[in-house]
Amino acid sequence: GPEFHNLQELRQSASLANKVFIQRDYSEGTVCKFHTKLPSELDSRIEKTLFEDTVKTLNNYYAEAEKIGGHAYLEGCLACITAYLIFLCMETRYEKVLKKISRYIQEQNEKIYAPRGLLITDPIERGMRVIEISIYEDRSSSGSSTSSSTTSSSGR
Amino acid sequence: CWLMVVRKWEVFPGRNRFYCDGRIIVARQCGVLPLTLGLIVVTSVLFFIFDCPFLVTHLTICIPVVAGVLFLFVVITLLQTSFTDPGILPRALPEEVTNTERQIDNSGSVTYRPPPRTKEIIINGEVVKLKYCFTCKMFRPPRTSHCSLCDNCVERFDHHCPWVGNCVGKRNYRFFYTFIVSLSFLTSFILGCVITHLTLRSQGDKGFLQALQESPLVVCFFSIWSTLGLSGFHTYLVASNLTTNEDIKGSWSTKRGEESGNPYSYNGIFRNCCAVLCGPMPPSLIDRRGFLPPDVIPRTVASGSELHPFMAKNDTNMVRVFASAPSFLHPRYPKINI
Numbered sequence: 001g002p003e004f005h006n007l008q009e010l011r012q013s014a015s016l017a018n019k020v021f022i023q024r025d026y027s028e029g030t031v032c033k034f035h036t037k038l039p040s041e042l043d044s045r046i047e048k049t050l051f052e053d054t055v056k057t058l059n060n061y062y063a064e065a066e067k068i069g070g071h072a073y074l075e076g077c078l079a080c081i082t083a084y085l086i087f088l089c090m091e092t093r094y095e096k097v098l099k100k101i102s103r104y105i106q107e108q109n110e111k112i113y114a115p116r117g118l119l120i121t122d123p124i125e126r127g128m129r130v131i132e133i134s135i136y137e138d139r140s141s142s143g144s145s146t147s148s149s150t151t152s153s154s155g156r
Numbered sequence: 157c158w159l160m161v162v163r164k165w166e167v168f169p170g171r172n173r174f175y176c177d178g179r180i181i182v183a184r185q186c187g188v189l190p191l192t193l194g195l196i197v198v199t200s201v202l203f204f205i206f207d208c209p210f211l212v213t214h215l216t217i218c219i220p221v222v223a224g225v226l227f228l229f230v231v232i233t234l235l236q237t238s239f240t241d242p243g244i245l246p247r248a249l250p251e252e253v254t255n256t257e258r259q260i261d262n263s264g265s266v267t268y269r270p271p272p273r274t275k276e277i278i279i280n281g282e283v284v285k286l287k288y289c290f291t292c293k294m295f296r297p298p299r300t301s302h303c304s305l306c307d308n309c310v311e312r313f314d315h316h317c318p319w320v321g322n323c324v325g326k327r328n329y330r331f332f333y334t335f336i337v338s339l340s341f342l343t344s345f346i347l348g349c350v351i352t353h354l355t356l357r358s359q360g361d362k363g364f365l366q367a368l369q370e371s372p373l374v375v376c377f378f379s380i381w382s383t384l385g386l387s388g389f390h391t392y393l394v395a396s397n398l399t400t401n402e403d404i405k406g407s408w409s410t411k412r413g414e415e416s417g418n419p420y421s422y423n424g425i426f427r428n429c430c431a432v433l434c435g436p437m438p439p440s441l442i443d444r445r446g447f448l449p450p451d452v453i454p455r456t457v458a459s460g461s462e463l464h465p466f467m468a469k470n471d472t473n474m475v476r477v478f479a480s481a482p483s484f485l486h487p488r489y490p491k492i493n494i
Binding site: 019021024026027028029030065066067068072073075076077080083084085087092093094095098124125126127128129130132 | 311434
């Protein structure tokens, strides 16, 4: 497949070819979890283990966000006593984990997916329903464009 | 930089209304909410004016204090139930829809048509049918239902409450539960105090009828049955990790001798209560105040919405230029430079 050196180059020289959607895995209930099976369209683009690792890490993050236990119970009681007004002032644990996830996805895109002509969309942008992976093809018909090999800053 | 500033709530497809630039969301018909609020406020105010002075002098100052705290609790949780996004699921984007509709038949040719109505999956050993929502164009996650009044799919849909003027779902169920429980306490407390007031006062010089006229007894007497009943019912639902919707439909009933249990239950009253009421607060998925990526701004909105001070008037060429750029950006969290 086409090779891109960074995200900037991907944006400049590639065009969107296709999108793949990784669906939710509901086998354990309504907890947020995605299927880890590599879709056939990505077979030639990325190694199975890399892909599985990404999805498994994401699943672990979501499990961390949705964990119920002693700490969550305490938080819940405290919130109830204040008539849940603390939700207006405080950042919830879920929101903190979502920020971590956003950083992780950006990092994965920079390091692993963009060089392979792929881009992961944060599931929160799709209602936590799917992991959307965009597949890019090189715009020029013959091979990859190595002319603009700028060591640019990371994506805005 | 020619940038059109359109927030996502301005193009929201469901039947909701937004205030404070998208911070507050209500169902389109919130008609009875003012009545609910009015009843609670008027009854409580009458109680404070007519009953409290007497009870403070004859009994204790604690009475208006307790009533005051309960009243605040009731009003705050009511407003939170009404103004919080209940767990609305955003509709599927066109590419996702195409992906769902794509069917590849035996000869390898691709056709696009709506998928089958239901899809079966297994959750914790139970067979669950996921329905396809033709409005939102997606297979509904488990426990999600489409509210016809709000025209939205809502996660862990309980019911649409006209008193509160909103759906009750995953994100605002705990507010709703606290509201009805504290309302039960408030009405019982007011009822008790008023009866005490009447009994004490009828021993004095004024007649019973006179005292009755001055008291909000009637409202509390009639509402107490419904509030207590509703609180009791929802306590049962919380303890068994069920929604009103599932209970009414009998989704997991064990009639006919079939072993069809609730796959979402943690099989323990305490654990269920913990999960439903003290669970994590999930984020709103509709991102009301987020900005639309420039390439998806519809013309009709673009011409009518507020312009950012730096912007010039909408220009068709400008919209076309942005339409060619890939829409990577406008994430909800600021990107960190690695």
